[in-house]
Amino acid sequence: MEYLIQGSVMIEKKPHFITFDNEIQHRSLWGDVWRQFCMHKGALAGVIVFIFITLLVSFGPLIHGIDPSTINFRERNLGPSLSHPLGTDNIGHDTLAQILAGGQVSLAVGFFAMLISLVLGTLIGVLAGFIKSLDGPLMRLTDLFLALPILPLLLVIILLFRDTLRTLYGPEAGIFLLIVFVIGITSWMHTARIVRGDVLGIKEREFVTAAHSIGTKKRRIIFRHILPNILSPIMVSATLGVANAIITESALSFLGLGFPPDFPTWGRLLYDGANFIQITPTRVIWPGVFIALTVLSVNYIGDGLRDALDPRLRGK
């Protein structure tokens, strides 16, 4: 098989054939993907911005040593200065320190909620696509979840279960677990649909039939043959999932039903700043800019990945 493909390439590209010996180079699939990805200027910029934001919120607090929960009434509603680069809020919190701390939480929520929804979506998609008797029930379940009004339900769930989880796991871990969990279990449906469609196509292909015929176990077929082939839609929906989770979390916090004010995220900071919009508009602008930049960069990465992983576009 490999030989045949190489042969046809050699025939098509006659001029290269002459210099074949000195330019023999191994080109892997992921190398090609990366090369195509780099052609997408927006995606490349997205990666750079996203890495920059991640590094900033991870290591920023080490450099900017002010504790985000320090209250200092003498220094309230200040403009930007050397000791407070982004100013302070109405009770003297340092805005930069709060944004860095909030960013850690926002990014963590985005990442873990995406992970839950990805695992759930892939699991349901693969099961529905691979096992015929499960297809109907699981797809009905997906349709049902798609018909649920997600934002109102999220608000209701958080309001009703907030206090219980807080007493169980502590004020910070409780709300974090709750929000990550509810965003995860309400956003897996699109992944499941895409994965199911792809699995349905791939399981009829010759290599899967071949694996069946030599007696490969079902689990092994799924993990060795099917999952690697549906990796690209999964990766694309992973990036979009991060963006979606960050937006959902900040929307919940913006409605006052997300994280508490002493454990802020970008959305919560925006919500708290909204009441002081006439005194210190920067308290709204900075968290908003961070949310917007993060989501924009992640969406661009998703766009670039989709192009790079599409074999019809790659190599053009």
Next chain:
Amino acid sequence: MIHFIIRRILIAIPTLLVISFIIFALLDLAPNDPTGNLPMTVPPEVREKIRVSLGLDQPMHVRFSMWLFQFFVNEPLNLLHEGFGITIGDSENRTRILSWSTRSSVIDLIIQRTPQTLWVVGLSYLFGILIAIPIGIISAYKQYSWFDQVGTFFTMVGFSVPTFFTGMVAIIIFSVQLKWFPMIYDTTLVVDSWSNFILQVKQMLMPVMVLALYNASQLSRFMRASILDNLNLDYVRTARSKGRSENAVLLIHVLRNSLIPVVTLIALGIPTIFSGAIITEQIFRVNGLGQLLIIAIESADIPLVQTLTFLFAVLIVIFNLIADVIYGILDPRIRYD
């Protein structure tokens, strides 16, 4: 087609029943006490009486069936009675879904709030469509031109930046700095004179534009992709080769075909704009349905939350059905049988 519609409606009914049960069970199983917000001085026996008066002494399945009956039978009959004067049965003693915090009918509250939401959300959706379609057409027709580059960038930004941030920025610029528009939407304003009409336009402009830009950026992405899919098809070449002008090819042949998926997308998007309005109404303090839901959630007004959330679900199911039907009507290649 008729068979398809009937089958879809028959599937929709159990779906809605299951959804209503999920919402009900969620609200009911939650560790939450409706009398929890009362002052500590209220003695336990009074609390118990309040619980009984709210109907909480009944078992869960009784309350659920009662809600179902009230929602599907009593409230429509009552609407008939009040709206059209048609009385079926005993309309005086019919039990209605009552809000716990205001003790008034939930449906009346919803009817009061609907016009504000429809005006703001509906207009913004309309403007969004009107902006999105031309941008999508030009972007696709002049692919990779500067217009396309700028347009794609802005749609990506509009699509990524949440409305609660764009709304806040709009407030900072236009209300705080320039003082052009009011910060808070005044719903008591009655449009009875020209100056009040101007005020109304002024206060609607910001929420409508913020939502419209968000909707437009999502739609124009799809519009562009859909036109690009069609531009290289055979029928376009045929139309050109028989000598039709470029405008006719683009605006009659290509546009009509590329609008098919976009129209279904528009139908599918209508329910999501209602839940999107929850956020926009909160930013601009519009007292519409979204704000009603937030108030209901904050005051643990379970019947109101239940009914509103279920209405959102009904909208989703209905517009899914409408989108499928429109798709079948517009695209003769789709056959549902």
